[in-house]
Each structure stands twice: as C-alpha cells, then as structure tokens.
Amino acid sequence: MESAENASKKRGLGQAIISGVLEAKLLVPTAHSSGNGKKFRVAVVGCGLIARRSHIPAWKRMGVAITLVDLSQTALDSTGQRFEVDSRFRSLSDLFEHTSVDIVDIATPPDSHCDLAIAALERGCHVIIEKPMCLTVEEVDRVLSVARSRDLKVGVCHDCLYLPAIQHASEYLESGKAGRLNGLILRYLEWNSNPRLDDGGFWYRKLRGDIFYHIIPHVVYLSMKFLGDLEIVSVDTSKISDTTLPFDQLNILMKTKTQQYANIVMSSNSPGGWMEIEFIGERRNVRAGLAFYTFRGGIREGALRPALDTISENLSMFSSITFSLLKGMIRWRSGKTTHFLLFNDFIASIGRRDPGKLPFLCSGEGSRRVVALTNEIAERLQT
Numbered sequence: 001m002e003s004a005e006n007a008s009k010k011r012g013l014g015q016a017i018i019s020g021v022l023e024a025k026l027l028v029p030t031a032h033s034s035g036n037g038k039k040f041r042v043a044v045v046g047c048g049l050i051a052r053r054s055h056i057p058a059w060k061r062m063g064v065a066i067t068l069v070d071l072s073q074t075a076l077d078s079t080g081q082r083f084e085v086d087s088r089f090r091s092l093s094d095l096f097e098h099t100s101v102d103i104v105d106i107a108t109p110p111d112s113h114c115d116l117a118i119a120a121l122e123r124g125c126h127v128i129i130e131k132p133m134c135l136t137v138e139e140v141d142r143v144l145s146v147a148r149s150r151d152l153k154v155g156v157c158h159d160c161l162y163l164p165a166i167q168h169a170s171e172y173l174e175s176g177k178a179g180r181l182n183g184l185i186l187r188y189l190e191w192n193s194n195p196r197l198d199d200g201g202f203w204y205r206k207l208r209g210d211i212f213y214h215i216i217p218h219v220v221y222l223s224m225k226f227l228g229d230l231e232i233v234s235v236d237t238s239k240i241s242d243t244t245l246p247f248d249q250l251n252i253l254m255k256t257k258t259q260q261y262a263n264i265v266m267s268s269n270s271p272g273g274w275m276e277i278e279f280i281g282e283r284r285n286v287r288a289g290l291a292f293y294t295f296r297g298g299i300r301e302g303a304l305r306p307a308l309d310t311i312s313e314n315l316s317m318f319s320s321i322t323f324s325l326l327k328g329m330i331r332w333r334s335g336k337t338t339h340f341l342l343f344n345d346f347i348a349s350i351g352r353r354d355p356g357k358l359p360f361l362c363s364g365e366g367s368r369r370v371v372a373l374t375n376e377i378a379e380r381l382q383t
C-alpha cells in the first residue's frame with residue numbers, strides 16, 4: 001500500500017500551494033507556529049487501525065516529531081516503515097528510559113488507557129486519549145487528579161464533534177432558525193462485514209456491552225453536545241444477523257430534565273456504515289449526515305405553504321449538499337481531518353489555564369460524564 005507520505009509528495013507543488021493558502025485563510029495554528037517556535041514531540045502509543053488511519057497522518061501533517069510505541073514488534077515495524085518514523089519503542093517505560101516527549105497520544109484498546117495516561121502524566125507529558133477515555137469514572141478521576149496535580153492537559157478524541165456537518169448543524173441550531181430543539185434522532189450504523197465484529201477473541205468483544213461499548217461514547221457525546229446532560233430512559237437490544245454476536249442492534253432512549261429526547265439506534269447489521277442525526281426543532285427539522293447537511297422544513301399554515309416549503313427545502317438541500325461536498329473535498333485535499341483539527345485545538349489549549357479552544361466534551365473533565373453514561377448504558381445491556 002502507498003504510504004501517506006509518498007501520496008502527499010505526489011500531490012506536488014500545486015497541493016502545497018493550495019494547502020498553504022487554505023491554512024493561512026482558515027488560520028489553523030500549526031505545531032511550528034504555536035508561539036514559542038518549539039517543535040512538539042509526540043509519542044503515539046498503539047499502532048493499530050485508528051493510529052494508522054487518523055492519528056499519525058494528522059501529526060505528520062502538523063509537522064511534529066513523532067515516536068511510535070507498540071507492544072507488537074510487527075505493528076511497530078510496519079507502521080514505522082509506512083510513515084517513515086525511525087523512533088520506535090516496545091513500551092512507554094522503554095521510551096522514557098531513552099528519550100522524552102511533550103505529548104503522549106494513546107490509541108490502544110480501552111483497558112490500557114488509564115495506566116498509560118497516568119504513566120505519561122507522571123513523566124510530565126500532556127495526554128490525548130482515544131475514546132472511551134477510560135473504562136470507569138474512577139479511572140477518569142485518577143487520571144484527572146494526576147493531571148491537576150501537575151498542571152497538565154488531558155484531551156479525549158471525541159473527533160466527530162469536528163465533522164463539518166456537525167459543526168454546520170450546530171451553527172444553524174444556535175442561530176435559532178429551527179426554534180427550540182425538542183429532541184434528536186441519531187442513527188449509527190456499522191457495516192456488517194467488518195471481520196472484527198465476528199471475532200470472539202478480539203478486544204471489541206471482551207468489553208462490557210460487547211462490540212457496542214467502544215462506539216457508545218460517540219453517540220453519547222454527540223447527543224450531549226446538542227442537548228446537554230442526559231439521563232437514560234431505556235436501553236433495548238435485538239439480534240437480526242446470523243453472527244456470534246449476542247445482539248447486533250441497540251436502541252437507546254435518553255432525555256434531559258426539560259423533556260428533550262435523544263432517540264438512538266445503533267446497529268452492526270447494516271450493509272454499509274452510516275451516521276446521521278435528525279434534529280427536531282419547534283419550527284424546522286435539520287438533518288446532519290456524516291458528509292451532507294440537509295434541511296427539512298416543518299409544514300406551516302396556509303394553503304400554499306406545503307408546496308412552497310417543499311420547493312424551498314429542495315433548493316436548500318441541493319445547495320447544502322453541493323456546499324458540503326465542496327467543503328469536504330477541500331478538507332480532504334488539505335488533510336484537515338477531524339483528528340487533525342482536534343490535535344490542533346489540543347496543542348492550542350496547552351499552556352492555558354482555561355480549556356483553550358478544546359471543546360469541553362473533548363477535555364478530560366467533559367469526558368467524565370460521557371464515560372459515566374456509557375457505563376450506565378452498558379450495565380443495562382443483557383449479554
């Protein structure tokens with residue numbers, strides 16, 4: 001497979017100019033321009049799927065110095081070769097014996113997050129952790145307590161908050177055009193041919209709540225972003241596919257104290273992966289897909305209103321989809337993925353006493369409630 005570095009070299013001068021102009025225009029801070037001219041040193045712990053797909057390309061794009069850590073020599077070597085990273089260690093303690101870093105980025109399975117985070121914080125490093133931040137609220141508190149005592153930052157990769165459709169929907173809802181938000185319907189469908197799902201020995205399958213545990217945080221923090229704090233009303237499971245999974249569909253109902261509902265459907269029996277949220281506003285419904293952003297107007301009074309609404313909705317949908325596609329293409333070409341944007345905000349937040357630009361739900365403190373709700377949901381699952 002072609003390395004990310006080679007691919008980016010091939011894009012050539014034109015790409016470099018486009019990226020440079022975009023970066024200047026969007027005022028995205030880079031590791032090099034973070035203020036003191038210091039180049040951050042980042043250790044990526046875990047060289048698996050998400051590190052290779054998102055973390056390492058994002059850090060490389062930012063120009064930081066990268067060190068790789070993985071228990072598996074095979075994962076370490078193949079990832080090091082693919083991304084041309086020579087600094088590699090089999091464990092975090094091995095790394096600290098030989099060198100030092102500013103940030104430790106934890107992209108390992110969730111049962112290792114707490115110990116790795118504490119080990120990194122105790123060596124004076126800021127820490128960014130993949131979701132779920134930890135397995136329990138007690139673990140979260142232990143991590144946060146060490147971070148506070150050393151005045152270090154903890155960030156969590158709730159990267160869907162950086163999806164263009166989510167940010168766009170958020171701006172639209174905040175503008176008040178949709179009226180009061182009465183609730184949302186969130187669909188998170190995983191493709192059914194993912195070989196990891198049917199592998200009883202894989203770490204996904206050993207978590208409380210089985211395969212859903214590691215993705216429940218996504219639906220929880222997305223719901224919390226729009227509705228605020230939530231309590232669980234019900235959790236129900238069903239099994240449709242012919243797999244070894246105990247269940248392959250999850251229906252979660254949560255609500256706020258003011259009766260705004262989050263109605264969530266998660267499944268791993270879908271022929272394709274898809275995530276979308278429909279926001280139920282008092283005046284308008286708004287639908288945000290992973291890639292697209294579309295409106296759906298409410299029917300108002302007057303004989304001609306339904307027809308006029310339909311025409312304006314279709315026009316608005318057409319322009320939204322075109323706009324989203326263009327924006328997505330520009331972002332893809334310039335490498336500004338959700339993880340890239342999140343890591344930039346994390347770096348910008350370092351050194352500030354306030355959370356800086358990091359959204360609250362991506363901070364360790366904000367993630368505490370996400371972990372609590374994830375566990376409450378997992379407890380209600382019948383395995």
Ligand SMILES: NC(=O)c1ccc[n+]([C@@H]2O[C@H](COP(=O)([O-])OP(=O)(O)OC[C@H]3O[C@@H](n4cnc5c(N)ncnc54)[C@H](O)[C@@H]3O)[C@@H](O)[C@H]2O)c1
Nearest residue numbers: 046047048049050070071072075107108110112130131214
């Ligand atoms: N944000 C997202 O969209 C997203 C997507 C996928 C996964 N994730 C999260 O990322 C994390 C990793 O998932 P993945 O699918 O990349 O896992 P993976 O199984 O593909 O890779 C994990 C890697 O970590 C290594 N490892 C395990 N324990 C270690 C330790 N103590 N020290 C060093 N290395 C260790 C393993 O050898 C393996 O190479 C999980 O928390 C998962 O929930 C997030």
